[in-house]
Amino acid sequence: KAGVTQTPRYLIKTRGQQVTLSCSPISGHRSVSWYQQTPGQGLQFLFEYFSETQRNKGNFPGRFSGRQFSNSRSEMNVSTLELGDSALYLCASSWGTDTQYFGPGTRLTVL
Amino acid sequence: GQQLNQSPQSMFIQEGEDVSMNCTSSSIFNTWLWYKQDPGEGPVLLIALYKAGELTSNGRLTAQFGITRKDSFLNISASIPSDVGIYFCAGQLPGQGAQKLVFGQGTRLTINP
Numbered sequence: 479k480a481g482v483t484q485t486p487r488y489l490i491k492t493r494g495q496q497v498t499l500s501c502s503p504i505s506g507h508r509s510v511s512w513y514q515q516t517p518g519q520g521l522q523f524l525f526e527y528f529s530e531t532q533r534n535k536g537n538f539p540g541r542f543s544g545r546q547f548s549n550s551r552s553e554m555n556v557s558t559l560e561l562g563d564s565a566l567y568l569c570a571s572s573w574g575t576d577t578q579y580f581g582p583g584t585r586l587t588v589l
Numbered sequence: 590g591q592q593l594n595q596s597p598q599s600m601f602i603q604e605g606e607d608v609s610m611n612c613t614s615s616s617i618f619n620t621w622l623w624y625k626q627d628p629g630e631g632p633v634l635l636i637a638l639y640k641a642g643e644l645t646s647n648g649r650l651t652a653q654f655g656i657t658r659k660d661s662f663l664n665i666s667a668s669i670p671s672d673v674g675i676y677f678c679a680g681q682l683p684g685q686g687a688q689k690l691v692f693g694q695g696t697r698l699t700i701n702p
Contacts, residue, residue, distance in 0.1 A: 575687035580631030
């Protein structure tokens, strides 16, 4: 069974731009969660989608948004990028409320 | 936000030594998880703990869910070079949703051959 895939793996943007990251969960998994990982703050929960609905949300500004499609694939969008948004963005999938499996991440650099 | 205090932050050991790391919190957790992350990759689940007092092994790895539900430890026996990486504890708070994990800051393990 294929694991969680994330695209792109690396991305460079400039301040003020917006970015969309994609996550394809493990086949059969209906929950997709997003996390931001930075050296200073560590791993922080962004939000979780289940059956196309946001089921849980972390403490991030409204510039961070996401959505999930009927095939469980998910995208997250960051608008008006700031230097501090540079991070590894990780996606994790699970069948429902069970253990999450992480993808390799998308490394975003904001210049 | 809610914090998990993970220690030590880094460890430098000789190959073959045993390793111990732990996480503590002032809050009760429903679930404790231990992940390992290699450079350029996402965290990989090592052990999941669901009940207070639970002791679980996965090969050379052993982890326990503390009786108070506020702590957990991970032991690695007879370390080998491929154990190098960053180890994270993660927990699920009651009422927060199973997918909203809180992570520790990580323990970076370095092994001298």
